[in-house]
Amino acid sequence: MNIKHAPILERAGIEGSYVSSSLSWAQLQRGTFDIAYSVLEEPLLRVAWRLYNVAFQAEAKIEPNRSVVAVLADQRTRARWFGADLGSDMIAAGRDCIDVRTDGPSAFFSVTIDQSALHREFPASPDADALTHDLPRFSIARDPIQAAHIRGVTRLLFSRPSVAQRMASGTLIPLLADALGNYGGCAVERTKCLNRRFTAVRACEAYMRDHVDATVTLLDLTTVCGMRARSLINAFEAVTGFSPMDYLKRLRLNGVRRALGRPARAHTRVIDVATAWGFWHMGHFANDYRAMFGETPSQTLLNSQRQFALG
């Protein structure tokens, strides 16, 4: 298997699936972020295996006419798909967009299907319909046998690269069609409480992103989402694993890291970037940044400037 590594999710995310450049992501746990990934590409689908070493969250739009089916690649992974717990006995599916959050190291197998190509190839196939039109916008189905089946076949494809190119579509399309044909019957219903919590967290995240350089308080967030403070804290802990203010700090640290990682101009200064992301105390900022990413902000800047100079 040809395993690649990436220190940021954008690179591996875009290469490994049909997500568009609107990917927004954040490393949520301390450590030096690393994604090991491998992608099998065919005209009808892309199969990806990804291993993340720390917790992260990612939201992205999928390119038009694509759908994604994903399963956990191991038992250790703790993940949420649009806020709902995703277990190893489940199959996650979606089109238009993805929203994934993990609690720690994680591994996924995903299959991204090109719906147009599939319909061109099999115009009258009910399988093609199951894989495209019948797929909900985002959902999870509990189907331990099919989940294990998809996991087993995908693992096999990656362990036998010589045959994988020939058999990926031929094996996976009927398997996925079978799994998704029965998808409605196994779908895990989203509770009203989960929907309310997820919507509140998404609204707060959007507010946090729009007010990166301002003081954002819990009161502001309760106003944005119309929840009581305690309910909002519970919602954040259920959906993200962190309290709102802790999550805000992590998002902002990621924002600084992204800005330092691709400096907009030659004379980028850490102090300006940190202030632009709402960090007022440089001592605490420097310590938090180093604890989160394993290097100082100035090291990040220096490394990216070196890479920029090397072209």
Add this chain to the structure above:
Amino acid sequence: MDPARYSVRIGESHCVAEGIPYDALLDRIVEFTIRAAVARSVDESEWEHEELRRRGLSALQIFCNQRAVWDDRTTFESEIAAARRQDAAETFEATNELNPALLASLDRDLRARWRRAGYEVPSLLRDMKPLFAELERDAAERCADARESLLGEILKAQAQETRQS
């Protein structure tokens, strides 16, 4: 008289004190600590409260005359060197200062206050867990007493009403 004015934040959002003298700063930190411990005792603590409990005084972002106070010499020196490389030394020096003695003095003075209030606690620099434990225990006892007292009052009032009727 110390003309310095202090501001303290926890995280980027919670302001504990803004532009006040040293003695008033001690009052504010004590008040915030009590509020945090009481909130925790009724399971209503927020992230800022937990930060104070877990990290002690090192959780506080302290500003003296609007300059961020650093207590870690090594990090300060490496960051000021980096700021010089980035032509930001002037801005950095205008908004930051190294003063490890300030945290030590806050620790000493706060512990003296807690001692006067009947709480003998170890250093508050790295965490406040023992202090929180004592405050939470006291809060829980007071709550239990208040509940018992309320119960007694209601029963007494009902007994009176029964006698009158």
